[in-house]
Amino acid sequence: MLQARWGEVTEVLARREGAVEVRVAFASAPELDGPALLYPTLTGPAAPGDRVLVNTTAVQLRLGTGGLHFVMAVERAEALTPAADGHIVKLRYTPLQHTVRTVEEGPDAERLDACPGLAGMPVVTAELHSQVAAIAAGVHAAAPHARVVYLMPDTAALPLPLSRLVPRLKDAGLIARTITCGQAFGGDLEAVSLPSALVAAKVVAGADVVIIAQGPGNAGTGTRLGFSGIAQADWLHSAAALEGTPIAAARISFADPRPRHHGLSHHTLTLLERFTLCPVTLALPQLPPEQADWIGSQIAPLLPKHRIETYDGEPALSLLSRLGLPVTTMGRTVEQERAFFLAAAAAGVAAAARLG
Known part of the structure; x- marks a missing residue:
């Protein structure tokens, strides 16, 4: 079963192409405070102070994911607009399905x-x-x-x-x-x-x-x-x-x-x-x-x-x-x-x- 909770970004730790590592604090569960990985193409950007919905499953189950949470969504007023103009959908039939432009x-x-x-x-x-x-x-x-x-x-x-x-x-x-x-x-x-x-x-x-x-x-x-x-x-x-x-x-x-x-x-x-x-x-x-x-x-x-x-x-x-x-x-x-x-x-x- 998926485990998730709301937290707040406190720090940007590292960036690489397609991914950002942030530190997230959880007011309701401070023992889970720690790094989380965010994919901007799925969630949009995040900055310190942003409220984020975080998948905490791997950390709570102590799975071998490098001790990372994963950001599912960033709370924001504006809508996300697609960066690609393709129509092929990846992660199909999941809440994070998104379109990409494929070579085909x-x-x-x-x-x-x-x-x-x-x-x-x-x-x-x-x-x-x-x-x-x-x-x-x-x-x-x-x-x-x-x-x-x-x-x-x-x-x-x-x-x-x-x-x-x-x-x-x-x-x-x-x-x-x-x-x-x-x-x-x-x-x-x-x-x-x-x-x-x-x-x-x-x-x-x-x-x-x-x-x-x-x-x-x-x-x-x-x-x-x-x-x-x-x-x-x-x-x-x-x-x-x-x-x-x-x-x-x-x-x-x-x-x-x-x-x-x-x-x-x-x-x-x-x-x-x-x-x-x-x-x-x-x-x-x-x-x-x-x-x-x-x-x-x-x-x-x-x-x-x-x-x-x-x-x-x-x-x-x-x-x-x-x-x-x-x-x-x-x-x-x-x-x-x-x-x-x-x-x-x-x-x-x-x-x-x-x-x-």
């Missing part, structure tokens, strides 16, 4: 329809948002002038501006543009479907490489099939159907305490063995012998169907360090989860190897 209804619609496919363009798919930085760095470490586009589908967070990572990657030149598709919103470009977004990445955004990964907030249940990243199989199918080159980034960990994620995660194994119906490339990193042997013992079921390639991810991690881009996954650093980030980087290097 813009001036590039005819070019999208005329595009025969991706012509072999590498498409790297990854389960976790925390893999995106290392994948992009892997591409640039091997092909410094490559143009990388990040495509965010709607299987985890729906607002791209929730991500603190993506603006940093854009500022560093590792990502050129972003596209959000389905019910996800807030990218440089909006698209109705993932296949259409892939074509737009090539035709409109000029991508050399596309990264598809969930936004923050991957959902998992501990069951074999109950994880949102299983959609990675669908992304690989779309890339193959459009005659791109589908590359799967492996989820690997030797620091995660959960046995099902030790070595090559059961998520990667399940989606590639059971749900990916086309041949794809699985990029693996160069690892110490003991870790490499462990992974080697896990991939036997994948060998009849998929191509396994191994790449050195270390230059990508060095690039992230030089750029001053610290990355974490589930609170663990590169030093603590080196195999995880090396695996993501290897997928980026695999994509760069296809650029010729």
